Amino acid sequence: MMNHYFAICPRGLETLLQDELAALGATELKITHGGVHFAGDWAVCYRANLESRLATRILWHLVTGPYTREDDIYRLAVRQLWPNHFSVANTFRVVTTAIKCPLKSLDFVTLRVKDAVCDRFREDAGERPNIDTRYPDVSVHVFLTADRCTLYLDTSGQPLWQRGFRRASVDAPVKENLAAGILKLSGWQPDTPLVDPMCGSGTFLLEAVQMALDRAPGLDRHFGFERLKKFDAALWTHIRNAALARVKNPAQLDIRGSDHDERAVRAARRNLEEAGFSQWVRVDTADLLELSAPAPAGTLVANPPYGERLGEQEELAAFYPQLGAVLKRHWAGWNCFFFTADLRLPKLMGLKPSRKTPLYNGPLECRLFEIRMVAGSNRKP
Known part of the structure; x- marks a missing residue:
């Protein structure tokens, strides 16, 4: 199954990340500020998380749609089959970022998407999952431009720069x-x-x-995709x-x-x-x-x-x-x-x-x- 993803990275490393993802089998690569869009099957997603030295997160693209107000974003989110992606027993959170967004409150957008996910679970499964904003099993990412809303599921979990090695630290380390x-x-x-x-x-x-x-930098850690229902x-x-x-x-x-x-x-x-x-x-x-x-x-x-x-x-x-x-x-x-x-x-x-x-x-x-x-x-x- 071919999916589309967005790999986030530190600004300035986009071209290097594109080359790295291509070597891992990614296709349809497109650079943007702060990351690279790409396509691939689940094997490519797993390898990108495991092997990438440059990416911060690998986000799985679910849907993109237009919006003018918060209710449009709610309707886009509530139409997604969230119970097909993760279990009601999993905790989740919603993370919202935006560029040139005309809406007054990103916190309110986050709340509306959270409501949409919970409402969909109630309708399809009869109960809703719990929220955990610090250490969730699953993260839903919302990205807003001036008139488009994109919903992603995080496949990485903790940021990929967390290799699990740097137990002791001093001031102002480079990630x-x-x-x-x-x-x-x-x-x-x-x-x-x-x-x-x-x-x-x-x-x-x-x-x-x-x-x-x-x-591979991810050999000693776990990933978000292990919590998803499509995990192989x-x-x-x-x-x-x-x-x-x-x-x-x-x-x-x-x-x-x-x-x-x-x-x-x-x-x-x-x-x-x-x-x-x-x-x-x-x-x-x-x-x-x-x-x-x-x-x-x-x-x-x-x-x-x-x-x-x-x-x-x-x-x-x-x-x-x-x-x-x-x-x-x-x-x-x-x-x-x-x-x-x-x-x-x-x-x-x-x-x-x-x-x-x-x-x-x-x-x-x-x-x-x-x-x-x-x-x-x-x-x-």
Whole structure:
């Protein structure tokens, strides 16, 4: 059975997500802001949830229709055969998002769709399911444009960036799917060295080692589609087992992380240990300004702090020139990638980026700066 879906992702990663979904067997791919529309059978849906490193959610498209007021949305929703999709014993919630919606209250839209789902269950099954807004079994998603309403069922459950590995965390981590996208944009390959000198709780390190092992990011979690009535347990077991059998076991990898904060180093080590990846990644306590490259060439990726207060910005304005000097002196031959919302970074470092990729960290507009440290060009005789 061919279905239509919408895969949500961090803004800026849509083209990469399109390529990833195509490789998983998706068809009818169409990019839009913040995601990709695609088509496929249930096997494609299962694989997209299991394998996608970039998607946040995979939503199953049910219906799209016109509206001018809330009652139109209610009628569209109440016509759907909800008892065919999930059991009355499942809890559910309704999530509403909109672009250029003329209606005054999205909360009221959410309430009307919830009423429609419950009314349909009462009519068809004689009872209604319960609401759980925090940890529901099933999520109904409503998306409104200026005059169209689309209803989806979530096939993912918890967001796909929740791999289940990052048990310990420090302040302001980058989400896993954004970290994976940054690594893909860097062009890093597992047979080359990778260094994250501001590793925090180890998100880049965790994503890199999974890529190197060809390990599907969803192997250690459950998904929303397992709660739907159309769930094919035998098909899912076959797809999951195939992904499990594909996992590599390399003798060694050159993936390194460090941080000047001992608390962050402990968190990164704990996360890698509990994920079973510690044998492939080295994490040390170190100040980036005192580090030297561990090899003649490789990829450096970092998410440096970007101060929100004036004092922090002044500290960074003093730090960036020192960082630029260290890169020139000790990292010749490396491709360096800095993900930041502080657009002053390259200028204050005194280095010209070869590429600037706009990305969003949630609602925050950022840049991924690529700075190629050409071997020999910055070395004094």
